[in-house]
Amino acid sequence: MKISSAFASSLDAPAHIAVAEQLGYERAWLYDTPHQSPDVWMLLALAAERTERIGLGPGVLVPTLRHPMVNAAGAAGLAALAPGRAAVAFGTGFTSARAMGAKPATWAYLREYISAFRGLLAGETVEWQGARLRMMHPSGHAPERPIDIPVAISATGPKGLAIARELGDGLFSVNEETSAARDFSWAALTVHGTVLAEGEALNSPHVMAAAGPGNALAYHFLHEAGQDVRDLPGGEQWLTSIEHTDPRDIHLAIHDQHLVGLNAADRAAWHAGSWEAVPRTTFTGTLEEVRRRLAGVAEAGVTELIYQPSGPDIPAELEAFLKAATGL
CATH class of the missing domain: 3.20.20.30 (Luciferase-like domain)
Structure with missing residues (x-):
C-alpha cells in the first residue's frame, strides 16, 4: 500500500x-x-x-x-x-x-x-x-x-x-x-x-489540534446526510450550537474551519466529550x-x-x- x-x-x-x-x-x-x-x-x-x-x-x-x-x-x-x-x-x-x-x-x-x-x-x-x-x-x-x-x-x-x-x-x-x-x-x-505520545490523553491540546478537524468531519457529514449527530459524543451540544445560528447561515456555521480547525459547534462538542470518538472517526x-x-x-x-x-x-x-x- x-x-x-x-x-x-x-x-x-x-x-x-x-x-x-x-x-x-x-x-x-x-x-x-x-x-x-x-x-x-x-x-x-x-x-x-x-x-x-x-x-x-x-x-x-x-x-x-x-x-x-x-x-x-x-x-x-x-x-x-x-x-x-x-x-x-x-x-x-x-x-x-x-x-x-x-x-x-x-x-x-x-x-x-x-x-x-x-x-x-x-x-x-x-x-x-x-x-x-x-x-x-x-x-x-x-x-x-x-x-x-x-x-x-x-x-x-x-x-x-x-x-x-x-x-x-x-x-x-x-x-x-x-x-x-x-x-x-x-x-x-x-x-x-x-x-x-506515550501516555497522551485523547483530550489533549495536541489531539484537539491534530485530530479534532478530522473528528469534526463525522459531525458535519452526519448532519448534512440528514442523520442524528446526537448519536455521537457531544452531538447534543454540537446540534444546539448549530441550531442557534440564523437558519440562512447554518451552512456557513457547519463548514467554517472544515478540515482546518474547529468551529464554534465543533468546540462545543469537543468540550462536551466529542474527543471520545476520535479513535473511531480518525486514525x-x-x-x-x-x-x-x-x-x-x-x-x-x-x-x-x-x-x-x-x-x-x-x-x-x-x-x-x-x-x-x-x-x-
Missing part, C-alpha cells in the same frame, strides 16, 4: 508538499475549496516548481465550480509543469458545494462532466451543454494532445460506483469506506488523525495502534492511503504518521 498525503489548500501547502516529498510520501492531494482556500491549480503549480518526484493532484475537483475546459486546461498545465506526476480526482461535492449553499452535483451531471473532461484531454471535440469544444492550446501553451492523466472518482452506492468503473482509473474514498476497494486496481482512501492512537489500523485497510484492498495532517506542526505530523505506516 502506497502512503500519500493530502493538505488543506493553504498558502503554506506548497511548502508542506515539499516536506512530504522529502519524507518519502508517494503523492500530495490538495482540496478544491474556494470558499476557504486559494485556487487549487495555482497551489499545485507552485508545488510543482518546488518538487521533483512527488505526485500532485486536486482531490477532489467539484464539477459545479468550473467549466470542464477550465479544469482540463488546469490539468494540462500541471502535466506540463510536473511531467508524469499529475493525477486528478473528482467528486460530486461536499463542503465545496454545501459551504456555498448549493447542493452536490447529480451523478448524471458528474458522468457527463468527466466524459467531457477526458475527451478534451484526449484531443477530441466534445459537446458540452449544446456547444462543441476542443482544446486549441498551441505549442507552448499545453502538452500535445492526447494528455494521459489518471482520474480517480469519489463514489459510493451503485450509481457512483458504476460511473467510477466506467470512466475512472481508480476509486477515491473517505471515512474508511473500503467495501468496494477490491473492485479497483487503484483504491485510494483519505484518513485523518495523529500518533499519540489516532499509539504508534502500534495506528499501524494496526493501516494494516486493516491494506487488507481490505486499499492501494493508496492518503493522510491529511492538521495542527500547528504539519512536518512533525507527517513524519510521525509515516513512521507508523512504514515501521521506519
Whole structure:
C-alpha cells in the first residue's frame, strides 16, 4: 500500500508538499475549496516548481465550480509543469458545494462532466451543454494532445460506483469506506488523525489540534446526510450550537474551519466529550495502534492511503504518521 498525503489548500501547502516529498510520501492531494482556500491549480503549480518526484493532484475537483475546459486546461498545465506526476480526482461535492449553499452535483451531471473532461484531454471535440469544444492550446501553451492523466472518482452506492468503473482509473474514498476497494486496481482512501505520545490523553491540546478537524468531519457529514449527530459524543451540544445560528447561515456555521480547525459547534462538542470518538472517526492512537489500523485497510484492498495532517506542526505530523505506516 502506497502512503500519500493530502493538505488543506493553504498558502503554506506548497511548502508542506515539499516536506512530504522529502519524507518519502508517494503523492500530495490538495482540496478544491474556494470558499476557504486559494485556487487549487495555482497551489499545485507552485508545488510543482518546488518538487521533483512527488505526485500532485486536486482531490477532489467539484464539477459545479468550473467549466470542464477550465479544469482540463488546469490539468494540462500541471502535466506540463510536473511531467508524469499529475493525477486528478473528482467528486460530486461536499463542503465545496454545501459551504456555498448549493447542493452536490447529480451523478448524471458528474458522468457527463468527466466524459467531457477526458475527451478534451484526449484531443477530441466534445459537446458540452449544446456547444462543441476542443482544446486549441498551441505549442507552448499545453502538452500535445492526447494528455494521459489518471482520474480517480469519489463514489459510493451503485450509481457512483458504476460511473467510477466506467470512466475512472481508480476509486477515491473517505471515512474508511473500503467495501468496494477490491473492485479497483487503484483504491485510494483519505484518513485523518495523529500518533499519540506515550501516555497522551485523547483530550489533549495536541489531539484537539491534530485530530479534532478530522473528528469534526463525522459531525458535519452526519448532519448534512440528514442523520442524528446526537448519536455521537457531544452531538447534543454540537446540534444546539448549530441550531442557534440564523437558519440562512447554518451552512456557513457547519463548514467554517472544515478540515482546518474547529468551529464554534465543533468546540462545543469537543468540550462536551466529542474527543471520545476520535479513535473511531480518525486514525489516532499509539504508534502500534495506528499501524494496526493501516494494516486493516491494506487488507481490505486499499492501494493508496492518503493522510491529511492538521495542527500547528504539519512536518512533525507527517513524519510521525509515516513512521507508523512504514515501521521506519
